[in-house]
Amino acid sequence: NAGVMQNPRHLVRRRGQEARLRCSPVKGHSHVYWYRQLPEEGLKFMVYLQKENIIDESGMPKERFSAEFPKEGPSILRIQQVVRGDSAAYFCASSPPDRFDGYTFGSGTRLTVV
Amino acid sequence: QQQVKQSPQSLIVQKGGISIINCAYENTAFDYFPWYQQFPGKGPALLIAIRPDVSEKKEGRFTISFNKSAKQFSLHIMDSQPGDSATYFCAAAGGTSYGKLTFGQGTILTVHP
Numbered sequence A: 001n002a003g004v005m006q007n008p009r010h011l012v013r014r015r016g017q018e019a020r021l022r023c024s025p026v027k028g029h030s031h032v033y034w035y036r037q038l039p040e041e042g043l044k045f046m047v048y049l050q051k052e053n054i055i056d057e058s059g060m061p062k063e064r065f066s067a068e069f070p071k072e073g074p075s076i077l078r079i080q081q082v083v084r085g086d087s088a089a090y091f092c093a094s095s096p097p098d099r100f101d102g103y104t105f106g107s108g109t110r111l112t113v114v
Numbered sequence B: 001q002q003q004v005k006q007s008p009q010s011l012i013v014q015k016g017g018i019s020i021i022n023c024a025y026e027n028t029a030f031d032y033f034p035w036y037q038q039f040p041g042k043g044p045a046l047l048i049a050i051r052p053d054v055s056e057k058k059e060g061r062f063t064i065s066f067n068k069s070a071k072q073f074s075l076h077i078m079d080s081q082p083g084d085s086a087t088y089f090c091a092a093a094g095g096t097s098y099g100k101l102t103f104g105q106g107t108i109l110t111v112h113p
Helices: none
Strands: A005-007 A010-013 A019-024 A031-037 A043-050 A053-056 A065-068 A075-079 A088-095 A109-113 B004-007 B010-014 B019-025 B033-038 B045-050 B056-059 B062-067 B072-077 B086-092 B107-112
Touching: A005 A088, A010 A019, A019 A088, A019 A109, A031 A075, A043 A065, A043 A075, A075 A088, B004 B086, B010 B019, B019 B033, B019 B086, B019 B107, B033 B062, B045 B056, B045 B062, B045 B072, B072 B086
Parallel strands: A010 A109, B010 B107
Antiparallel strands: A005 A019, A019 A075, A031 A043, A031 A088, A043 A053, A065 A075, A088 A109, B004 B019, B019 B072, B033 B045, B033 B086, B056 B062, B062 B072, B086 B107
16 A cells, blocks of 8 residues: 655755656545645645646746646656756655545655756 | 744754744645655655634644644644654645745754653
């Protein structure tokens, strides 16, 4: 009974490169959420997706960031032209519809921009 | 209006003592209040959660107290153990932001043996 799987666990990118973070939700979960955690801070909501739909992207920076959750395959958080300020831990969570007690987080991807 | 404020930032407790972490929220539409525990290098894990129709919920050594009129809720860890040493986050959700958790800033708990 695998939980939320995120990969890679660690990602190093040079400034200006693209970062692609993957998230496979718990089997049977149809909702995916992405959060960003800066050092010494709490998690900040970025985006909420269902299969092939973006439900709430109010926390996504307007430029360079995009997310998708296709009909088949994992959810992808894509950061184009990364800058040092993008260095953070990015967590994905998944849930069944309308059940917060089923809201499960992955172990995160730690992005370092050098 | 979406903020959740958490205190203290850090807490040191002796083994066997009581750890208390407090949170306050502003958005009266919030109707779900979970607490998460996070160990270094791991994702947050749900510890216990409460809805505003009750004032207290207990699960083992962990208790949430909820004060709707004051818009505050707190986590009590009884008989604290060194294995409880972690970062604890309160969160809130509900209203028009259904599906989105708003987190507090976190409390680093250290339990000394």
